[in-house]
Amino acid sequence: MSLISAITLTEAIAGIEDVSSRIEDVFARVGHELGRGHLIFQELNQGLAALSAELSGAEIEGAATALQEIAARLSELAQALPAETALLETIGKGTAEASGLLKPLFKHIQMITIIARSARIEAASLDGDREGFLAFTQEAYDLGKAVQGAIEGCARDQQRLSEAVATAFGRQKEFEGRYRNQLAAESSELGSAYSALRDQRGNSRHLADLASASTRKIAEAVGSAIISLQAGDSTRQRLEHVAHGLRLASGPVPSLAPEPVASEDGARTICQLQAAQLRDAQREFGGDIGQIVRALTAILHDAGSVVGHGRTLFGGENGGSSSFLAHIKQTLAHASTLIATCEGAGRSVDEALAIVEDTLTKFRQAIAGLAEATVDITLIGMNAGLKASHLGSRGSAFVVIANELKATADQVSLGAGRLRPVLDGIERSATELKQLRVQGDPTQLTQLEPQILQALREVEAGNERLGRLMSRLVDEGAEFERLMNSAQGLMSTLGEGSAALPAVAARLEAAVAQEPRPQAQDEAMLDELFARYTMERERDVHRQFLQTLGLTSVAAARRVEAVEAADDGIELF
Template identity: 55%
Template sequence: MTSSDYQLAAAITSIEQVSSRIETTFAQVGGQLGQGHTIFQGLNESLSALSGELSCAQIEGASGALQDIARRLNDLAEALPAESALLDRLRITVIESGGLLKQLAKYVGMIMIVARSAKIESASLDGDRGDFVAFTQEAFDLGKAVQISIEDCARDQQLLAAAVETAWSRQTEFERRYRPQLGASTTELRSAFADLQRQRNSSIHVADLAGGSARKISDVVGRSIVLLQAGDSTRQRLEHVCEGLQRVGDAGPTLVPTMTAGGSLDRVIVQLEAAQLKDAQQEFESGIGEIVQSLSTIISEVSLLIERGRSLHGGKDGDSSFLSRVRGTLAQASNLIAMCEDGGRSIDEALSVVEGTLVKFRDAIANLADSVIDITLIGMNASLKAGHLGAKGRAFVVIANEMKVTADHMSGVAVRLEPLLAGIGGAADELRATRSRNEQHELSSMEAEILRALHEVEAGNERLGGLILRLVQEGGEFDRVMNGAMDQMATLGVGAAALPAVAQRLESAVGDLGTVAIDPSDEAVLDQLYARYTMERERNQHRDALRRFGIVTKEPEPAAADECDFELF
């Protein structure tokens, strides 16, 4: 084998290798495009399911619960200072009532002392002694009854004072420690509500984006398939180049069995096929670039979709589910509500004590008023009777007057006590109304609402996590398939990039043709080569290459309809 023959055989081998790779690679890439398109349809379904999950009734219910709980927690936070002020007012009034009860107990004690003194004095009187003994005994009995009643009130007042003091202390401490947390929790719940609304709106946008991307990717996939089909024309052109070169080197069957080789003709054919090879490589390089760009577009579009889908799950903090943050916020609100319930119990207990104590106090004051009148009348009657006794009854008159004065003091204390009791009742009523107005009595229902919302969020979070996992897995598979296709096209492009060097070696092998004389039989061979072409670009290149040698290519006669079952293009 001569050096020229060796170069020709090496060129044919290089071209055939590229041609073979084109066929294999394009078949694989076409399959990968189809596989990728199928995966994308699954991705699209996952995104639709993801969007639907964020729009489902459970998440909508949780969203409404977030807003409602935030409003009610805010009401609780705003009510705390008013409740503390009312408790403080109640506490001070109860303390003042305790002071008056002590005064009342003191005067009752004085009545008892005066009654005992009157009883002793009545024993020393002569005549009508029985009447005075009866008067003093009645006064003593009335005083004793009042004393028992006032002592009971004093004990109740101490219990009331302790209950109110406890409620006030706990309330002020709770306000100091937890009011900022209530405000922060309200802000967090509102932020969670806004996040949920934003994610739901984003899900609608992602669904729309997925629809647009589906159309775009379908178009790109279709265009890529067309490019692959068009790229197959390069393989055919390379086969035609190999056929021409094989005819020159006699490395295989000639185009026409009767055709014989000629020196000038062979050199022209080599020059012609080198030109065809260069042009085919340029066309192929452009086609590969478009295919790679299309694949890159598909990968970028799907990556964007997956990222948008992941954002529906992760929200603002990366990979953590925004529903997990909502769940944490609800759990914090639940803890605060439990603390509010605990703090509210002492207030409710104090209000209960107030209610029971006020009834006793009012009954005691009413009875006290009657007893004061009776004691005053007894003292007046005793004083009148003692006045009839002259000097003997003078001491009894003094005692009777002292009883009346003490009874008047008791009456005065009772009068001062009544507005305090009214103040205690008024403060208790306002406190009760404030708690009722701010729905503190519905803390248990709020807790139940939070538990329902938590259940819905947790269930939604589990479903959302499953959908995101599916999305990521399908996205990873899509990325693997499409990047594999891109790698194959890139490798094919590297292999095809060697073709211009092969063409250059062919041109160097035949040298400068200068002026070439071609006889009619040689032109027939060239015309037969021309007739084998299936692409118009091949024909143009053939005509242009031969025109440099002054050779005009003859157009072949159109084939009869029954002799050709394919359409040239």
């Protein structure tokens, strides 16, 4: 061998041994990190399962149901506001109409008392049965004064009613203008919160299924990667065999037992053979590394997907403890404030309704008394007129007064009749308004609030546990990702390093200037190399190389015969 050939062989052996040692180191580290990563993911999966269980509990179901109910109530309240305002307006108009009817009625009753006084004066001038006429007129006067007092009380009550209804209408209209849209918006927000809680439970179940499926996929990927790691040992052995062959080509190695020495053509043959083995080993190894990197990529993708779903499910970023629960509490706080405002605005309506009920009761009592009084006054006038007619011309003036008293009493009766349907209309509107108030009573909404708060408190009791779980998921997920990225980086770097092997093979081939013609002792050395092989792929490359030289390996032929003899033709099922 020439000096250049010796240097080439030495450099080739050094390069091969360097790659071989790196393969052993890298595959050992990758195997360790892959095993550690698999354990981490198992813990990660357990954490996700616990998180899923926390979020699919009965507490969230209870909170969701309560949120749905309060959202529906707020929506009903928002929809009822225009009707309540319209009814208050109708009551206000009815009150104004009643006020207008009370004024002429009051004048007619005043007229009765005036007529009764005039009749008393006229009765005093009569000669016959003066005392009887005076008693009639006094009774009419007393009845008129009593009715007048009742109507004056109605007028005062009507004024109080008008003021209360006007105040309630103004506040209700202002409240509707300011808060109706807010009520609808809060109802929508709470409805969305309800949907979010329901979705949360569905997502948690989905996450459990996803984690289970991902665990299986990752287990398969880990198994595939571990199997692929065996390629590192196979490649390392092949490189050791190549280095051994190159040492044989470089000359005898000092030892106690003398070894055969290759001829110059034999050395060139061995160099070409090892170049072929080197190229094939690198090609196979490159495919194995690609398979391992793809497996690691799949593991990273699946693990990252599970952790990402965990973050989404919890509602926090970067392991933060804030969650969708905080948003629900904020929405509920807004709704609570709005409910309190509803209660404040509703008090004036309830007060007005109470005054309406009280006033209507007094009005109806007054009208009933008025009806009885007008009947009595009419009878008094008729009786007085009949008696006065018996007096002839002396009682004619009293007859006129009695007829006027009866006519005025009839006007009072007509006025009372016109007032009744107005009061009936006010009562109907008040009844409808009261029903609306009962259906949309804010106090009912207030009673729901503790139920929701209790449910949220129960959920929040687990919030700290969820926060710890989330931190664990993020930390372990980051550690898992670091390990897998490290393994990927090691394999990629090793792949780049092994890419130098074809260049070593090219230098070996270039060192052989002409086609070698191995001698008999060289064939024995080739058989010895064949016998050292541990992989069938090495043997195939060896046979193919010898065929290009027109040679046949005795050791290779013996191995084929041994394999054929071992095949007894029995098929195993």
